[in-house]
Amino acid sequence: MALSDLQVQTLAREAMQRASTGDFASAERLLMQLVEARPQSGQALHLLGQARLKLGRFADARAPLERAAMLLPREASAQVNLAGCLAALGEHEAALAALDRAALLKPDDAAIEHNRGRALQGLGRLEEAERAYDTALAIDHRLMPSLVARADLLAARGEWAGALADLDMALTNRPDNAALKLKRGELLLGQGDWLRGLADYEARLDVPGAQRYAPALPRWQGEPLSGRLLVYPEQADIEGDAARRDTLMLARGIDATIECGETLARWLDGPTIRRGAPLDGFAAAAPLRSLPYLLNWDLHQLSPPLKLRARPDVRPAIGWFIAQSPPAGVEVERDPARAGSCALVVGGDSWPVHLAAALGVPTVMILPAKADWLWGPRRGPSPWYATLDLLAEDDTIGLEGGGLEAGLAARLAGRLDAATS
16 A cells, blocks of 8 residues: 555654664564655665664665665765675675775765775785774774774784784773773783783673673682682583683682582592582682682792692503694503593693693693683793693694694604603
């Protein structure tokens, strides 16, 4: 049924009112009626596309936004919203073209330049993306999204000072933004700056929507307690590799009960409790990854590892917990439960390797280029465990022209001979 101009105006007002209250589903239904009545209305199509963007239905938003961009050739916002839709669909080249048209219609617009940077980054054109962020910040030096995006690019190529300067500027605008604090903390910790980085890293506990486990106890801040203290891994899966690894590495230097799964409870020689058990008698709890901050740890002066039950009898096998193939002719053990009985253990940053090191087994850990900040920037003998040596994965490549596996074998040759002799 055809609608009069008055009915169209009423429909448009009602749709806008619904959208203003966040009811985009109802707004979309009204806007679909409006587009059916006025199929050549660029404004109606633009509004329909925007409602679908708000609903996260990017594929459905594309057609009305493309038509709106054609019918509203002088509206920069129509090009910008089309670009946002295309970028969400992974079509960065088309998004960039729409943003270029928007920039011609509205030059010197910081938001448009920032979005151009995002599209260029999506295309892998990082130098051009950085220039776009530079342009956006020249227009508005406090534009937080561009500061954060440029900081990520600078950090990725090792320009830490520039990345930190951008994050510092972003935090002057949003001093309580937990995600920004966490990003700055991780950047500082990655450079071994625990003094400045640990406090910012605590912001991870306040990032909205983060999937972190916490028991129903007050968060310990280092104060004296009248009851017991619980320390726990933040991971949801307490039997996962990350939770076991963090427990073995970080549960040290404190009088506390450790929350852990059955696997580690068999090894730990101290008070433990299962997740989900009653917490009667506990006064507070602290996540394991907060202990370096709460106890003022220094990477060069760490408490000894937590006490474990006696190490099993040693046999001449090599514990091998890494994807690369072991050297030929070596007896290999791959069962994590037997890591403590090996003469030598080789692996990545995983719980069996931590277990072996905590038991005093000679251990070699191969770390990737972006290793956990807890290890610090240096490789070689580790302050975390007396018998642990750290190797950078990059250092095992290219030796004797044989790639990763040959390079790793060359690095380990002396240790393997000593362990098997």
